[in-house]
Amino acid sequence: MIVAVLNISWQTLADALSLGGIYALMAVGIGLVFGVLRLVNFAYGQLIMAGAYSIAYASVWGWPAWAGVLLCFGVVLALSMLMDWLVFRPLRGHSPAVMLVATFAIAFLLQSIAVLAFGQLGTIASTIGPLNQPWDIGGVEIRKIAIVSIAVAAFCLVLLQLLLTRTSIGLHMRAAAMDFTTSRMLGVRANRVVGGAVLISGLLAAVSAFMLTGRNPQVTPIFGLDDTIIVLAGVVLGGLTRPIPATLGGFTIGFASGILGGALPTNQSQYLPSFLFGAVIVVLLLRPNGLFTRAAAVERL
Amino acid sequence: MTTLALDGLSVRYGPVDAVRGLSLEVKPGEIVGLIGPNGAGKSSTLHAIMGAAPLAGGTVTLGGRSLSGRSSEDVARAGIALVPEGRRIFAELTVEENLRLGLAARRTPANGDALEPAFELFPVLRDFRRRSAGALSGGQQQQLAIGRALVAEPDVLLLDEPSLGLAPRIVDIVFDALAAIRERGLAVLLVEQRAQRTVALADRSHVLANGQLRLTLGPEDAGDTERLISAYLA
Numbered sequence: 323m324i325v326a327v328l329n330i331s332w333q334t335l336a337d338a339l340s341l342g343g344i345y346a347l348m349a350v351g352i353g354l355v356f357g358v359l360r361l362v363n364f365a366y367g368q369l370i371m372a373g374a375y376s377i378a379y380a381s382v383w384g385w386p387a388w389a390g391v392l393l394c395f396g397v398v399l400a401l402s403m404l405m406d407w408l409v410f411r412p413l414r415g416h417s418p419a420v421m422l423v424a425t426f427a428i429a430f431l432l433q434s435i436a437v438l439a440f441g442q443l444g445t446i447a448s449t450i451g452p453l454n455q456p457w458d459i460g461g462v463e464i465r466k467i468a469i470v471s472i473a474v475a476a477f478c479l480v481l482l483q484l485l486l487t488r489t490s491i492g493l494h495m496r497a498a499a500m501d502f503t504t505s506r507m508l509g510v511r512a513n514r515v516v517g518g519a520v521l522i523s524g525l526l527a528a529v530s531a532f533m534l535t536g537r538n539p540q541v542t543p544i545f546g547l548d549d550t551i552i553v554l555a556g557v558v559l560g561g562l563t564r565p566i567p568a569t570l571g572g573f574t575i576g577f578a579s580g581i582l583g584g585a586l587p588t589n590q591s592q593y594l595p596s597f598l599f600g601a602v603i604v605v606l607l608l609r610p611n612g613l614f615t616r617a618a619a620v621e622r623l
Numbered sequence: 624m625t626t627l628a629l630d631g632l633s634v635r636y637g638p639v640d641a642v643r644g645l646s647l648e649v650k651p652g653e654i655v656g657l658i659g660p661n662g663a664g665k666s667s668t669l670h671a672i673m674g675a676a677p678l679a680g681g682t683v684t685l686g687g688r689s690l691s692g693r694s695s696e697d698v699a700r701a702g703i704a705l706v707p708e709g710r711r712i713f714a715e716l717t718v719e720e721n722l723r724l725g726l727a728a729r730r731t732p733a734n735g736d737a738l739e740p741a742f743e744l745f746p747v748l749r750d751f752r753r754r755s756a757g758a759l760s761g762g763q764q765q766q767l768a769i770g771r772a773l774v775a776e777p778d779v780l781l782l783d784e785p786s787l788g789l790a791p792r793i794v795d796i797v798f799d800a801l802a803a804i805r806e807r808g809l810a811v812l813l814v815e816q817r818a819q820r821t822v823a824l825a826d827r828s829h830v831l832a833n834g835q836l837r838l839t840l841g842p843e844d845a846g847d848t849e850r851l852i853s854a855y856l857a
Contacts, residue, residue, distance in 0.1 A: 497713055497724050504711040509699035509728025
């Protein structure tokens with residue numbers, strides 16, 4: 323019904339849902355680390371870029387698609403852990419500004435390494451290119467990657483929700499995001515909680531890298547950069563400190579981006595970011611704490 | 624014997640001496656009160672024990688093992704549980720989730736009824752276990768904070784002004800609970816503003832002023848208002 327009224331095709335809707343799903347995963351990946359470290363990881367996009375290059379180079383070397391995806395997970399996880407060891411741990415407890423600038427530095431460093439090592443032109447991840455071919459579903463043609471992304475994102479989000487609510491490490495992560503000092507006084511292990519958040523965040527980056535590469539197999543040094551900036555806006559839009567609002571924020575901005583991208587005539591698509599960020603500004607003026615956060619719980623005496 | 628012992632404990636914040644050379648002992652099955660005016664160094668003492676305030680001198684030992692310089696999480700896992708000032712419960716989590724957080728410091732693996740010690744002492748927590756902790760009254764939140772500390776099965780319980788802001792009827796519940804906790808053989812160090820009630824309950828009460836131990840009172844001194852007042856004003 324809505325689809326008919328807005329004159330949006332089913333393809334556009336499926337595409338918007340899939341982009342929303344990917345952005346939701348990225349948002350929760352950024353949000354989890356922010357929760358326990360109060361650190362916005364601007365280098366998240368470069369993690370995704372590294373993952374995308376892993377898939378691309380695996381296909382250049384003639385590896386099968388699954389091996390490329392495996393390599394992507396290995397590289398992204400290794401980079402995440404390395405970031406935690408070399409940068410986040412030594413800087414823990416420093417001011418947010420220091421940590422923010424540090425993640426900017428990592429982002430530029432990784433991007434420069436990519437330019438030097440792989441060149442500006444880009445590499446094609448041909449093994450997962452076929453995911454761009456359409457499936458015929460009841461007469462409507464929808465890209466395979468859209469269906470795959472929606473399914474994978476839903477699966478990951480359910481799994482993550484179970485982890486956060488049903489396991490003790492999940493409970494510890496949520497508590498640490500709310501009040502780290504008190505959590506530690508209760509015996510919650512800071513290193514375990516931070517390591518867990520970084521690990522999950524890395525896993526989500528690897529999954530996102532795979533799905534974004536499926537959507538766009540042309541991998542360049544700025545791969546994932548635009549997406550990360552939009553997701554950061556989405557995370558702020560939803561509310562940064564809690565997993566569910568962050569996820570919803572990421573989904574919303576991804577979905578809106580997909581719908582707008584489909585609705586705008588091709589020769590005006592360069593205006594898409596302006597529309598998106600304009601909408602974010604309006605929302606934050608109206609709801610400074612984020613779109614999906616409840617009013618702060620009243621503290622009682 | 625897991626006795627908590629402070630020996631010559633000093634805490635300094637920049638140029639300010641918060642605690643100066645404080646020595647005391649809390650044995651299993653004992654409540655030791657720490658009373659004194661605002662800014663006397665009571666909370667700083669607890670923070671120093673928990674590894675959350677810098678130790679400028681002296682030692683903290685538990686059962687003879689030094690805890691000086693250890694992180695908060697290590698101190699908690701060594702068997703010392705803190706009921707912090709202002710309760711510091713997690714308002715967005717359920718009552719049960721708050722209690723399960725207390726299990727983080729347990730030294731033995733938790734089984735199915737690990738939360739029972741809290742429910743036994745404070746039945747209201749069992750009734751409201753699925754409720755969000757932020758929806759509890761102040762008195763219930765205080766019971767939750769104590770329950771959360773107990774499920775860690777600590778040897779020592781530290782309490783920072785547990786009666787603050789509570790109605791008299793609720794204060795009775797809290798103080799009765801402390802007596803019951805002593806019966807279980809825990810060592811309890813109680814920081815309080817309600818001097819008279821603390822002196823009456825505790826096996827010994829130390830009066831702290833300007834970061835120094837001024838006087839030690841026994842339960843028999845609870846009625847001696849004059850002595851209490853002069854200790855505060857000294």
